[in-house]
Amino acid sequence: MTLSTQPYKGARDFYPEDKRIQKYIFDVMRQTAERFGYEEYDAPILEPLELYLAKSSEEIVSEQTYTFEDRGGRQVVIRPEMTPTVSRMIAARRQELPYPMRLYSIPNLWRYERPQKGRLREHWQLNVDIFGVGGNEAEHEIIQLADQIMRNYGAKQDMYTIRLNSRKLIDYLLGDYLGLSDVQRQTMVRLIDRMHKMDHSAFIAQTDAIFTPSQKDSGLSERLINLLAAKRIDDLPEDAQHQASVVELQNLLQMLDSSRIKNAVFDISLMRGFDYYTDIVFEVFDNDPENNRSMFGGGRYDGLVGLFGVEPVATVGFGMGDVTLKNFLESHNLLPGLPPETDAYVILIGEAMYDKVQPTLANMRRMGLNLAVDTTGRNIDKQIKTADKKGIEHVIFIGEAELAEDRFKLKNLRSGEEETHSAERLVSILKDHRVKPKPTDDSA
């Protein structure tokens, strides 16, 4: 049996060309979050099992975590999500933290599930949370930030849709308005969550299975279907329109619209899986018909910090996974070409040059250049080929003549052009060639 070279199921190796993409994706996340005043934090990848019990969705804890017993007999989980962890951190310093607290992190998370498109076992997820803001300014800022990240990747607003709903509204509609029991509500939420994945008749059949005979006789089925047909807040029943949750939703949509976010819509069927959401939830969908799925989302979860036995803290946040995001960027052709960090590949000409060239290399490196030197002494053509294969755009030739004159030949492998310059000039030319992807602030 030979040793496998494959990475662990559902996890990825990142070769330099992959890591460059990941770094770019993370850089945009970091810069955008920091633009809004969010500060980076981190935490251990291991947490005690109790942290997730009754806080995440039940299936994630019971079937999708990597759980094991450590040598001290403790039940340990490799974190499947970051929200319980950050809530724990806030609770630990509940009294002393300056609110509003704005935090972000890009942790890797593990879930034991069958890998498929957009879903792996290990993924990285930007987590952005604001603590201590009870008003809709929190939702507004969080969604605005999420939207700005998308724009900074170069996404246009017609490429994705931000869907909004309210847990409170759903509770009111299913409970007070339709009169469903708690158990019925829970089942119905799950069902509505995937109503767009099934055909209409199958959906109706399954809703009917949830209702009691008397509920069915009183026409509950029709009322539910009418309710779910609501495309806009105005389509909701008169009674619902006066609910505080609906006023909030309307208010938020208004705020987003004023912030030039025109692709946010109300979606009554939006549920989200986690149990801890308490109010407004949102999800961002890829509009590409090839990849028409939820990319990421979040919402308000005012109850989580309080579970640690401290005064509750109002919280809104979202999580954005790198796998689905990369799918989005690829399908919309938004990933830029990313050259390696190495500014130039140094090719030595002549015998025994390696030692002689060291002072020159050290000098250029001191001036800030990233240089890789070919140590093989192979024919020049092979060395150039190597540079080209590595994707390094520039080659510096150094031989006896160059050392004597203290001027070096720089070749651009893309254009084929060659120029001879002093070390100082080389450094400044190569630094100018660096292309750092920056957030494209298109707030205009």
Next chain:
RNA sequence: GCGAGAGUAGCUCAGCUGGUUAGAGCGCCUGUUUGUGGAACAGGAGGUCGUGGGUUCAAGCCCCAUUUCUCGCCCCA
């Protein structure tokens, strides 16, 4: 956890109703005499056909199991 499809060279794949020493393109290595790449030419390395069993005179091809990958379901990023 459930369902479907697929695993042949580093990559993309071909391989007839089972029939001798398993192929192509690309890539890789060497050389065309060491101060210039992407080309051309010449040569070369590389496969226990995912793994284990079975059927057969004979298995890359048929059967079973297993594993990995891909796609869906559940759930979710």
